[in-house]
Amino acid sequence: MKKNVFTTLRTVVNGDIMWKLIPVFFLALCLGSCSEEPVDPEEEAVLTKLSANSTAIGISSVSASTSQSPNVASNTLDGSTSTRWSGYGDGASITYDLGSSANIDYVKIAFYKGDSRKTKYEVWVGNSTSSLTKIKSKTSSGSTSDYETIDLPNSTARYIRIVGKGYVLNSGGSTVLWNSITKFQAWGSGGSSTLPISGNSPASVLGITANTWKINSFIGSPGSSATYYDDITDASGISYNTYSDDNYFYTDGEWVYFKCYRGLGGSANSQNPRVELREMDNGNLASWTGDSGTHTMEWTVQVNQLPQDTDGDGGVLCFGQIHGPSKNSDGVEVDDVVRVQFIGEENQSSGSVKLKISGYVTEEQGGSQTFSGYSLDTTYNCKLVYSGGYVELFMNGSSVFRKKMEVDDLSENYFKVGNYLQSVKGASYTGSYGLVRIKNLSVTHN
Numbered sequence: 001m002k003k004n005v006f007t008t009l010r011t012v013v014n015g016d017i018m019w020k021l022i023p024v025f026f027l028a029l030c031l032g033s034c035s036e037e038p039v040d041p042e043e044e045a046v047l048t049k050l051s052a053n054s055t056a057i058g059i060s061s062v063s064a065s066t067s068q069s070p071n072v073a074s075n076t077l078d079g080s081t082s083t084r085w086s087g088y089g090d091g092a093s094i095t096y097d098l099g100s101s102a103n104i105d106y107v108k109i110a111f112y113k114g115d116s117r118k119t120k121y122e123v124w125v126g127n128s129t130s131s132l133t134k135i136k137s138k139t140s141s142g143s144t145s146d147y148e149t150i151d152l153p154n155s156t157a158r159y160i161r162i163v164g165k166g167y168v169l170n171s172g173g174s175t176v177l178w179n180s181i182t183k184f185q186a187w188g189s190g191g192s193s194t195l196p197i198s199g200n201s202p203a204s205v206l207g208i209t210a211n212t213w214k215i216n217s218f219i220g221s222p223g224s225s226a227t228y229y230d231d232i233t234d235a236s237g238i239s240y241n242t243y244s245d246d247n248y249f250y251t252d253g254e255w256v257y258f259k260c261y262r263g264l265g266g267s268a269n270s271q272n273p274r275v276e277l278r279e280m281d282n283g284n285l286a287s288w289t290g291d292s293g294t295h296t297m298e299w300t301v302q303v304n305q306l307p308q309d310t311d312g313d314g315g316v317l318c319f320g321q322i323h324g325p326s327k328n329s330d331g332v333e334v335d336d337v338v339r340v341q342f343i344g345e346e347n348q349s350s351g352s353v354k355l356k357i358s359g360y361v362t363e364e365q366g367g368s369q370t371f372s373g374y375s376l377d378t379t380y381n382c383k384l385v386y387s388g389g390y391v392e393l394f395m396n397g398s399s400v401f402r403k404k405m406e407v408d409d410l411s412e413n414y415f416k417v418g419n420y421l422q423s424v425k426g427a428s429y430t431g432s433y434g435l436v437r438i439k440n441l442s443v444t445h446n
Contacts, residue, residue, distance in 0.1 A: 054106070057191040058254070059184075060099035061377035063350045066092050070431050072349035074304035074377060076184045078257055078435065080246040081145060084112045086180040087164060093124075094181060095161040101127055102190035104155045108147040109162065111140050112180030118142040119179065120165035123150065125157035132161055142170045147183060160186055201242050202249055202256040206441050210240045213277040214285075216418070217248050218264060223429050228265040228273065248275045255302070255437035258419035260317075262307045263429030271425040276418025278323075279443060290322075290337070290410035294387040294446045297322075297415040302379050305435035306353070308346035309423040316343040316356065317434040318420040322386055324360065325412035332407050334360050338391045340384065341422060342374065347432055350376050357401050358422075361391050365406055381440075386413065415443055 064073040068086040073094050075083035085094055104125065111119045119140040126132035135153050164179025203209065210233065217232040229235050232243055244250050250257050264273040279286040279297075288295055299320065306315030318341045324334035336359040344353035355371040362368045374380075383394040389410055392402040419436040 054187040055189060057098055057102050057104070057186040057188055059096050059186065060191075060379070061097045061350075062094065062184075063097075063377070064092075064094045067349065069347040070305075070433060071180070072305060072347070074349050074435060076181050077252075077304075078246075078259070079183060079250065079252045081110055081182045082246055084180050084182040086112070086178060088178055090165055090177055091163055092177075092179045093161050093163045094184075095129060095159055096184065096186060098158050098160070098186065098191035100191060101156055101158045102186070103188045104152055104157060104160065104186055105188040106149055106151050107160065107187065108149050108183070108185040109140075109181055110145065110147050110183035111167075112145070112182050114140055114145040114148070115143060117167040117169050119167040120175070121179070122163040122165065123152060124161040124163060125152075125155045125159065127158045129159055129161075132159065134163075145182070147185070156190075158191075201244050202251045203241055203243065205251045205253065206256050206439070208277065208441065210280070211283045212280055212443075214280050215240070215243065215249065215277060217243075217245070217275045218273075219245070222247055222261045222264065222431070222433075226261075226264045255439050258436045258438065259433055260307075260419045260421050261429060261431065261433040262309075262421055262424040262427045263432075272421050273424070274418065274420040276416055276420050277441075278416050279414040286414040287412050288414070288445060290324075290386045290391075290405060290413050291389045294385065294444075295322075295413070295415075296383060296385050296444045296446075297417065298381070298383045298440070298442050299417055299438055300379060300381050300440040302437045303342045303353070303376055303435070304349065304437060305433060306342065306344050306346070306348045306376070307421050307424060307434040308427075308430065308432040310425060310427040311423075312346060314343065314423070315346045315348055315434070316341055316422040317436065318358075318422055319417065319436045319438075320382060320384055321359065321416045321420070322384060322391065323414050323416055324410075328407065328409040328411065330407065330409050332409070334407065337361055337386070337405065337413060338384070338393075339420070339422075340382065340393060342376070343370065344376070348376060355395070355400070357393065360407075361403050361405055365403065369401065371400060384415070417441060 062073045066087040071084050071086035073085045076085050123136035124132040124134050166175040166177040215232040218226045218228050219235045220226045233240050248259050258275045260273050260275040266273045301319050318339040320340040322337040324337045327333050338359040338361050341356040342353045343356045353374050355374050358368045381396050385392045390404050419434050421434050
């Protein structure tokens with residue numbers, strides 16, 4: 001095959017092949033209009049692998065050697081070109097953990113401002129982060145800000161590390177030692193899970209409807225133009241079944257992402273902003289009592305980023321809760337029965353955090369409780385139960401907290417789940433945000 005025929009045949013959009021130009025290929029052969037230049041071996045290898053049965057490999061976690069806040073490593077997995085990881089220096093790196101060893105065929109990388117600069121980088125792989133092997137040195141095309149597909153030598157590895165060497169503007173000049181990636185995918189087979197690529201909406205991926213959950217979210221760009229809606233469908237032109245916004249609420253086909261920025265508005269009852277779900281009962285506001293029956297919410301969660309709190313000395317967000325009445329029939333101000341939170345450093349995107357249990361059940365009954373042994377970018381299966389007046393939390397099948405609500409009236413409760421920023425009342429917008437991803441959400445009342 002000659003190269004100009006190959007180029008005519010291969011129309012690539014975001015790494016996908018469009019075969020509708022095959023007739024042009026055959027016409028070119030018949031007319032003998034091909035040049036004698038051979039096909040680039042790497043182009044041919046990419047074409048072969050793209051047409052094979054490779055699938056997107058699930059990524060268990062991501063970390064970086066250095067990050068420019070808020071441009072942190074987890075941003076490269078949110079499927080959006082409006083966020084990025086940025087690290088400065090020759091050798092600044094970002095490392096993807098596939099969870100277990102996988103057969104890696106190729107990777108897709110979207111570089112920040114990739115249509116105006118060429119990024120120099122290396123690809124390293126291995127089964128231990130302390131023993132990686134360089135398998136590719138390359139420079140990006142400088143022609144697209146979306147995915148570029150990079151063929152790799154046949155490799156079996158758990159970790160993929162992209163090592164940045166800086167960029168050069170298309171217009172010329174010296175190398176600038178900033179390295180920035182907006183999106184990343186690994187393709188092949190194996191790993192801990194397979195990440196589906198889907199155009200589904202967040203609601204369809206979670207399996208929720210307006211009858212079961214209300215969506216609290218924002219419209220407009222983050223910052224002064226963002227407007228909060230306690231029910232996002234109250235915003236003009238928003239449909240529940242198709243609602244998706246790369247700034248706040250979106251999906252990669254497996255997880256649904258809840259992204260919320262400090263400094264945005266909150267509900268009428270709280271100045272802490274949130275992007276979350278509120279339990280509904282057949283389209284009406286859910287309301288049940290905690291001393292009758294067993295009420296259970298289960299969900300799988302990863303917390304990928306903590307915000308910066310108002311004082312700038314830490315970060316905390318809530319990713320699940322049982323909400324009660326602002327004031328019950330006895331005049332007791334219950335508000336949140338329990339809030340399940342992670343607390344750590346400001347703008348933290350990896351590493352150890354603490355599980356914090358707040359709400360009336362702790363704050364008004366002895367004080368909030370914290371538990372060590374938790375991490376960002378780690379998957380947890382959570383179960384929150386309210387039964388017989390007791391609140392109990394299970395993490396990965398083990399009970400980690402159980403306590404009785406010491407009030408007489410336990411009515412008017414409902415579940416909430418998503419991303420509810422804490423300790424940011426009065427904070428200004430700085431671009432700092434929290435990021436939570438959720439799947440496998442279910443609620444039962446027995």
